[in-house]
Amino acid sequence: MPRLIINGEATEFADGDFPPTATSLLERYKLAPDSIIVEIDAEIVPADKLGAFTLKPESRIELVRYVGGG
Amino acid sequence: MTVQNDKLVIAGREFSSRLFVGTGKFSSSEVMQKAIDASGSEMVTVALRRVDINNPADDVLTHIDQKKCQLLPNTSGARDAKEAIRVATLARAASGIEWIKLEVTPDPYYLLPDPIETLKAAKELVKEGFIVLPYINADPILALHLQDAGVATVMPLGSPIGSNKGIKTRSNIEIIIRQARVPVVVDAGLGLPSHAAEAMEMGADAVLVNTAIAVASDPVAMADAFRMATIAGRMGKLAGPGAQSEQAEASSPLTGFLNS
Numbered sequence: 001m002p003r004l005i006i007n008g009e010a011t012e013f014a015d016g017d018f019p020p021t022a023t024s025l026l027e028r029y030k031l032a033p034d035s036i037i038v039e040i041d042a043e044i045v046p047a048d049k050l051g052a053f054t055l056k057p058e059s060r061i062e063l064v065r066y067v068g069g070g
Numbered sequence: 071m072t073v074q075n076d077k078l079v080i081a082g083r084e085f086s087s088r089l090f091v092g093t094g095k096f097s098s099s100e101v102m103q104k105a106i107d108a109s110g111s112e113m114v115t116v117a118l119r120r121v122d123i124n125n126p127a128d129d130v131l132t133h134i135d136q137k138k139c140q141l142l143p144n145t146s147g148a149r150d151a152k153e154a155i156r157v158a159t160l161a162r163a164a165s166g167i168e169w170i171k172l173e174v175t176p177d178p179y180y181l182l183p184d185p186i187e188t189l190k191a192a193k194e195l196v197k198e199g200f201i202v203l204p205y206i207n208a209d210p211i212l213a214l215h216l217q218d219a220g221v222a223t224v225m226p227l228g229s230p231i232g233s234n235k236g237i238k239t240r241s242n243i244e245i246i247i248r249q250a251r252v253p254v255v256v257d258a259g260l261g262l263p264s265h266a267a268e269a270m271e272m273g274a275d276a277v278l279v280n281t282a283i284a285v286a287s288d289p290v291a292m293a294d295a296f297r298m299a300t301i302a303g304r305m306g307k308l309a310g311p312g313a314q315s316e317q318a319e320a321s322s323p324l325t326g327f328l329n330s
Contacts, residue, residue: 006123029123039160046163064119064120066116066130066164067117068102069092069115069117069118070092070093070115070146070232
């Protein structure tokens, strides 16, 4: 089954269920794109480019956001 | 100079408040938001973390009024310069904000900052156009090196992060303040409003407080207390304190006693 490495963890997708773009991945997890930073294979993908960004199996994806901190 | 027209300027931005606050450890976003309001702060720190994709938390930025407050992302969690630069780059990509609180803490027990990696990261981040506010141990020589590298402030610690112990590094912070060409912000360890006042009386330009406010029984009241203490300490410094003396100096006249 095709996989993505999301935040360090391998995540498998059933055939046909693999998210085609970065936007579809965010939608899968109900994450609002304006509050998330997406890095794919060590490259930051700006919010307006997420829809056009085609995901490939085995890509390393970091999804980060601001949280409370000192 | 009165406290009304006394502005703090960092990287060309003017601040009326000299109390910076952190947003960690609050029991809820609502309490955090009220505490920030009560603190009067115009500089608010946030951290960057991986999203828990199965349980995405509330977006902290929706609770911070960025019209009033400068957002100051930190590099907490970074253990070396490389990680700190990566976090800073992500933070800038996330928000377009070039301000970064640089912290490099390889040791999770005391969370003391690594001076060598901090200097290395500061040089690189300044070169990349960031406004760098480094969190450091109270080391006057390191503070000078960082100023030479072009940082916007230096932020020496009073005592370890979250320890609430107050200013245990006083003598060295005094040297840093004496030698400073950029604002000095006492960061970490301030546990009581009196600690903030002490830092300001010493001549610090600002203080940064998180844990002491967030873990208080009433964080909003504590934020207000820190607000007042920071102003009080600053006013005390500007008012020009009298000299200390080894012996008593009578406050009342020493002539015209009734018993003579």
